[in-house]
Amino acid sequence: MTTAMELDKKDEGVSPRRPQTTGPAVPIFIVILLATAAIAQQKPFPSVILEERPSFPMSAAMERLYDEWNPHEDRGNELYSNFKYTELNGFKRETNVSRRDPTKVIKVDDIYHVWYTGRRSECPPVGLQNATDTKPGTDWDLADIWHATSKDGWNWIEDKQPAVRRPPKPERGFRSICTPGVLVWKGKYYLYFQAYSPMVGGQVWCPVRVAFADSPYGPWTHHPEPAVVPSPPGSWGNIKINDPCPVVHKGKILIYYKGAPIERGPEYVLRMQGVAFSDNPLGPFEASKLNPVINSGHETCMFPFKDGVAALVALDGPEKNTIQWSPDGENFKVMSMIQVPPVAPGPYCPDALSDSGDGRGFTWGLCHINPDGGGAANESILARFDCDLSLDVNREIFKRNNLRFNEQTYFQKGVALPPFIKQQIIRERKTLDRETIR
């Protein structure tokens, strides 16, 4: 198999297969010798990677390599991975059927379980202005929480009915329930989800509700009180709590979420992520005083890693497409920069809810894709991603860089230059494009 990542421009077809090192492959005395020589004569930086931060003068970039990253770059970074995608079997693609926002995958009695936002409606989303009681405004309008199982993680069987249905009007969530997160706590199962009423969208108060069951097969009971509520007026998450993502850490249940304010405009916060804590899976959950704890991202994806909490942050903000880590769940640091991350990932993370204090990470999960690259206006599909964010494997292919794309990637809608911008550029060219100064 020859992938784009194996062939390396200017490396003339020599495959840069570099195993993730577990220790120096050259004898340490040679490294010390070279380092000593470099220090003595201020020679150029050596070709062998110095394991220890050299003491001779370096550029700011090389200082960062030692201080923020590590000398073996991404291939020595346990919180770096690329992501490789596979279509799933068992989720039949049908007109006006959308599946998105999978929970974490859990494995119970040798069966994998996942829940997700499911919409089966009479027509595609028509936009908020045209939505009716039966016409969805968006992809996640008029949705319920669906459940599917798998014996191998590749072939899935979807239940014939929703696992958790919208509660009756006028209860919170009667319009749509979506973006579930799953918790297993003291032998019981909990699903957290956004509860929209009376109407998805616009800017309506949207808390997180919770349903519980004794088995992953249900039946599920709606808890009457909301679990996580928007923050007070004037604050960053005052209208909607999106994408609840439960993790258990140091004896507490942590629910991460994306917050949105009712205010709109360039002078307001767009989206950030916070966390709320509780001892009780039914709540109430108390927001961290340090919120927001993530300054970027779109969907939430947190998981225990070693004795802290890691986060996959995608799509939005200055720290888009990074993996971050925090010792306390509240103070995150950027650990790596990633490409083409899964959208709305739900990793299979067996210790996400165990509070082991030794999170092992994950190697796969489910995510969603908008087949035409659209955002809100179309059906979504579930797909599988594989990666190496696990301390238990060492899959070299996932530690590589130099990911290249085919022609269609650059010229797809959303990446190609749209015609109206091209017209603007042509208009402005004569005044903007000056002669090369020489």
Next chain:
Amino acid sequence: MTTAMELDKKDEGVSPRRPQTTGPAVPIFIVILLATAAIAQQKPFPSVILEERPSFPMSAAMERLYDEWNPHEDRGNELYSNFKYTELNGFKRETNVSRRDPTKVIKVDDIYHVWYTGRRSECPPVGLQNATDTKPGTDWDLADIWHATSKDGWNWIEDKQPAVRRPPKPERGFRSICTPGVLVWKGKYYLYFQAYSPMVGGQVWCPVRVAFADSPYGPWTHHPEPAVVPSPPGSWGNIKINDPCPVVHKGKILIYYKGAPIERGPEYVLRMQGVAFSDNPLGPFEASKLNPVINSGHETCMFPFKDGVAALVALDGPEKNTIQWSPDGENFKVMSMIQVPPVAPGPYCPDALSDSGDGRGFTWGLCHINPDGGGAANESILARFDCDLSLDVNREIFKRNNLRFNEQTYFQKGVALPPFIKQQIIRERKTLDRETIR
């Protein structure tokens, strides 16, 4: 026009059009009032963006927003852009014709000029083991430097012959000359390029040569001496100097380049970027003592910005897909994280060579694409990218985040899970995938 970036999940179809702010859109006294209230009562972080760093306790992420980024995130960052692509007219796609690695675009007497690696060979690249005097080993083997002109930046006319041909055997570069960079200096034109001999690839000593002319139309004369040579044995760039990228800064000619060592293996530096200085365009160029100055990236792309030098760093390393800036050309800081950057970009940057001390950035350029997503083994095409890395325009569409991809992007070769890894994952599943701890 509706792109994926305009429709925003959870925003329910409300288009998040946010003009790049030039100042606070709410009266400053309201901001101060809210900030004061927040400090007094330790309320949650406000929905209005505080222009000044608040003094109340914040998470590490929010501290970075003020200390490393800016409170308006990417939309307030003049060194952030996304990139939008267009196919070019005039570069006829023909079997066994490859065009790649464009220089910066320059504009002389109202005509845009670009040079690039051009290969016209009897067959596609056959790999280094099978290469002959007429069969290329790689995409950039048996190549010359070609030249094309345009009146509008979209429609191009290619010269009928190479602008700079390989010198005769046994001169350096008789096998292939590639990856040109252009300099205009005191009314003369200079092209810098890699000079391969006797054979592209393997691990052969590859310096940068230079050719000069009185006009962008040539004729070009090879200067006999190499301009930039690999660093001494044992150091990081001891075998090849790739992708020479000239910039003029503070009276000096700076040539940035990617260095590669002859040594291969996980214990050696893979690729980093350095800079060399000279007063004379024909050299010799003296390497910075702080090299490498960029710890990541693949092709070079440096340009003057304000009174410093900026760099677009793509594809490789822990700081892949970032834009960086340096006051002195040697000490770079990460300024933004970007997505789907142009490969081997050659921006139209009218002041790249003027040493104005007030670099204005750029809005477009040429890059190359491997149509099938492959790296070294196939023909490449030139394409145009547009962006907003310019201080002279404010094109909001290029400041957006939330770039989404279509289904084909995830399932293309190189991004989809390859079958052999799938087989490994299936084999390892039973021992690796544990029950969810509950």
